[in-house]
Amino acid sequence: MLTDACQTCPIYNESALKKLGVNTENFDFVVALAGNPNTGKSTVFNALTGLRQHTGNWPGKTVARAEGGFEYNDHNFKVVDLPGTYSLLSTSTDEEIARDFILFGQPDVTIVVVDATRLERNLNLALQILEITDRVVVALNLIDEAARHGIKVDERHLARELGVPVVPMVARRMVGVPQLLQAVEEVILGTYPTRPHRIKQQDTRLEQVIGQLVNAIETQFPSLPNARWVALRLLDGDASIEEAVRNHTLGDLARSNVIAPVGDVIPLQAVAS
Amino acid sequence: MTLDQLKPDLTATVTHLTTTGANRRRLMDLGLLPGTRVEVEMISPLGDPVAYRVRGAVIALRRKQAREIEIAVAQEEKTHAD
Amino acid sequence: MTTDLLQTANQLRAGMGEDYHDKLMEAIYTDASQIADRSVAREEGKVRWTFDRTLDRALTHPVWGFTVMGLMFFGVFWITITGANIPSQMLADFLLGSVYNALHSVAAALSAPAWLSGLLIDGIYLATAWVISVMLPPMAIFFPLFTLLEDLGYLPRVVFNLDRLFAKAGAHGKQSLSMMMGFGCNAAGVVATRIIDSPRERLIAIITNNFSICNGRWPTLILMGTIFVATLVPPALASFVAALSVVTVAAMGIVVTLLVSAFLSKTWLKGETSVYSLELPPYRPPQIWRTIYTSMIDRTMIVLWRAVVMAAPAGAVIWLTSNIFIGDMSIAGHMVNLLNPFGLLLGLNGIILVAYIVAIPANEIIIPTILMLTLTLGSNIAGAQSGVMLELGDQQVYQVLTQVGGWTMLTAINLMLFSLLHNPCSTTIMTIYKETKNLKWTVVATLLPLALAFLVTFSTASIARLLGWA
Incomplete structure (x- = not known):
């Protein structure tokens, strides 16, 4: 059901991605999933793990952390779906959960899901996460919706500005999932040297x-x-x-x-x- | 002038937030800070809250909150750009 | 040493002035907007967001907004109730008929002792099967429909339309959604309050969710409306008046929700309205099959499982209290006698109160329990067995309740009010504790509605007696 759209893509290598559902025993790497509410973060989570987490259009719906797993190129990954937040700088419970996990849980990679249709606002959270960790992959989701509204994001330029890989995606149709996995692996293995954007303090x-x-x-x-x-x-x-x-x-x-x-x-x- | 007085069809720029603490932080998280362009998107049928277009997103604020945001109205017509 | 670190930080902060946070946020947003500007190309000429805008204008329009909202929710409930009718009946025929009889045949073949087959089949099994057949079909329809509206992006518009009502009660507009969810199941409604991010408003929503009549209580109201209230008018109007009486009670629930919310936010949960924000996300076509699948798994099955876990022991209690005798009367009989004076004071009776108590784990079984107790403790005109819940046709129920049970119009109306107001079912109480992890608020959420139920039924009963109606 999840694979039908993708088996036809040339890059998709079925043997490379194995969805492990809730089975997260014996993982090699931890991937944290962060993002604003309404960016399709849960869709990305489901695409990776084969789970069917429903969280709905609300900030704070994922109040408890959801976890799932997948296997890619013989490595087991644990995915931790963090609460959707606008920021990590205020004081809500959601933000604390997300922030503490990224800072202290030390995930091997943090995937930041951003909505291509409202990039500026989503970059607020992405930039805050880049302040905390340099192991980041940006999943630029909903590019189909953006295209419908006449918005085209230059992902190469964005990747240069942010200093981390940016993968254009349509997660609900599994578009970009193989590229996302590849980017995650490259950041973990260090084959993609990240140079995260740091906020310039004028002062x-x-x-x-x-x-x-x-x-x-x-x-x-x-x-x-x-x-x-x-x-x-x-x-x-x-x-x-x-x-x-x-x-x-x-x-x-x-x-x-x-x-x-x-x-x-x-x-x-x-x-x- | 404060945001709650902004007329539909006009675009304004935030000049100052008069609130403090958690409320101020939340407004900033939502992208409302000095220099941000805002316009009225729609008004609740009961008159409150009002939804504004802010940095491409539609955010509803209660009038009480909007009163804590000072704005300067741009002279030009609304351009529908977001 | 660590305090040194904090002191250093404090000193440095003091030296920087108050606006550090603002500067930080401004720096982040300046960068964000520059990066976005340089990375995004906008195709000019393409009209953006027209569809969303038009839809929003209509759905938040003073007239059309409320019309659509009303139709939408009427539609959801209509589809739920009519759609659930046939499968509910089929489930009941199967579980309460075929399977129930088969179990008794097996028990007889094994020559199991009567008390054992009674306890297991007539008590535990029957109550569980009853709850499943009443609860599963409507839940399996209601939750996916609700989830579809959610995924469409419509529900935030409902919050936007209704926020002012809740703001006046010191609550959050999102409470309108947990309230609507409560019309399906209060436990699900309590979980749904998670979307309210400020603790004070969320607690208000949790405590008042009980006043949304849940799936387990609708049957009681519909029955009372049909067999009692409708008799006040000519037969041509009967079904309309029956429906109207049920809708009136549900609407009273909404009014009570707002009043109690206002009361709480002026007393125990006093405080400034916490930080408010509501984003209206773009409309998105829902993934229909996935939505149906996930809402079945996430909501329907979980709620059903919890209800079953609660119903099984309730069934055992019903059977045991009716079949264990102290002196010449069953425990249930003693309880009824004990509670009867208090019940009459409330315009109810002892049987209703006993049935209410044993049905706290599962409100669905209150009517079958009332019928069983009325018949087995009074003159048994319909051949009921002790501890075996039963279902009768509407006419027969009316006959049993009025002739054997001595019910009046006041009893029926007060039962409607009582089931609207009384404490949430035990599944919901447990859910409230899980969500708040706080005993005090769980107790408040349990006893406040009950106190209100006593107060209101006592008042209506007193007024009715004063005016000579009862």
Whole structure:
């Protein structure tokens, strides 16, 4: 049912992709799936894993993390579908789940699904993720819808600007899935050297301040994957990161490499008691 | 002038956000920050909220929120560009 | 040492002024918009988004918007109810007829003791089969239809149209959707509140979801409307008035939802409306078969499974309480006698309250339990067996309830009000706990509706007595 459209594509090599459904035992690599709501993120997840996750058109529908697996070129991949969010800089539960996983879960690759019809807005999240990790593949989804509306995205140019692979896709028709898998593999193996776009702070004084803080963080948490991001969060007064520093879990999180799955719990402390 | 006073068929540019905290952050996440072009897309049949076209997406805001966004109206006619 | 780090950060932050976050966001968006500008080519001349715009204008139009919305939801319920009729009847014939009889034959062939076959077949099996045949067909139609509307992108427009009503009650417009989902199943409605991203508004939506009449309660209302309320008018108008009475109760549920939401947001859940945002995504053609498949798996089957898990023990309780005797009366009989004065005070009776209690796990079985108890505890004119739920034709039900049970119009109307308001079923209560992980709010969501149910039925009963109607 899922393969019919693709078996005819020349690149598609059936033996290369094997959908493993929920079977995520013994994986070699972890792939995180991030993106704005309404970008077809779940469709990409389903295309990769053969699962039929339904999440609907809502931010926060994937409140709990969904996981699935696939096998590609003899490697087993675990895919973690993160909640759809507009940003990683605010404080909603969804954003915290997504952010913590990308930062501390240290996925081997993070696929950022972006909607070709509203690229500018989707790039907001993509750029934030590129601040955290350089192992990113951008899935430029819904190019058919964009074409219908007279929008053409130059994916090569976009890839140069972002410094990571950009794969044009129509996930619901499986278009671009083989190329996505290839890009994921290339980033993992390092055959595609990524040079992620980093946000230019106009303020040179700010850059100095960030540098100072990065040094302080690296001395205390040497195992931390991305001290710069943590510095940015601390400067922003991010309460949950401050808390992680205070009780030393920041280092633990980085070392353990795994974040406990977050359930669908309402943060009730935020509500009047 | 604030966003809730924006007439349909006119395009405006955000000049300032007067709100703070989580609300301000959410507005920025949605792409509403100084310099952003906005136009009215549609008004709820009950008069509130109003949906705006912001950076290619359609975002509904309650009037109370829109009052916290200061705008400058562009003089030209609406161009329908998004 | 770690506090040093935080101090450093705080000092640096203080030195930078307040607008650090703004600067960061501005820097990100400046880059995003530059990159997008350079990467996107727009084909001029092609009219963009016209279809979406036109559709949006129509679907959020003051007149057409509400007309379409009304038709859409009337359509969903009409298709659900009429579409489910035949399969429900077939399932009932099969599960409650053929399979039930076959099980008894097997039990007889094995010469199983009467208490064992009674408990297993008449208690556990019958209740489970009953719930499946009442619940499965409508759920298998309702959830896919709802999911199709969702995938189409229509539901956010409903939220947009209705938000103001909910805003006035201090709630989020998205509550309109969890509310509608609740008309299928409250447990599913409670899960659907996940789309509300602010905790305060989400709790309001969870607590008030109960006032959407769920699939398990519709049959009770329809029966009461048909055999009691419709008798108030000439036969020509009967079916119309029956339907009207059910719709009126459902509409009262919506009013109660808004009132209780307003009450909560002015009392225990006081607070500023949290951050609000609603994106209206573009319309997209749904993937019909996939949608049907996933909504069957994700929603229908899960809800059904939970209901079955709850119905089985309820069936056991019904059978046991009717067949274990203390003195010369069954436990159920003692409970009925105990609760009868209180029941009468509410314009109900002891049997209704006992049936309500044993049917908390599965509201579907309240009417069959009432019939069984009425007959086995009173004069058994329809040949009911202790602990064996039964179904009768409408006329016969009316006869049993009025002649044996002593029901009046007040009893029927108060049963309708009571089933609208009383606490959610145990599946929903469990779901509320799972979603909130908070005992206090689960208790509030359970007892607040029940208190309201007592209050309202007591009031109507008192008024009716005062005016000499009952």
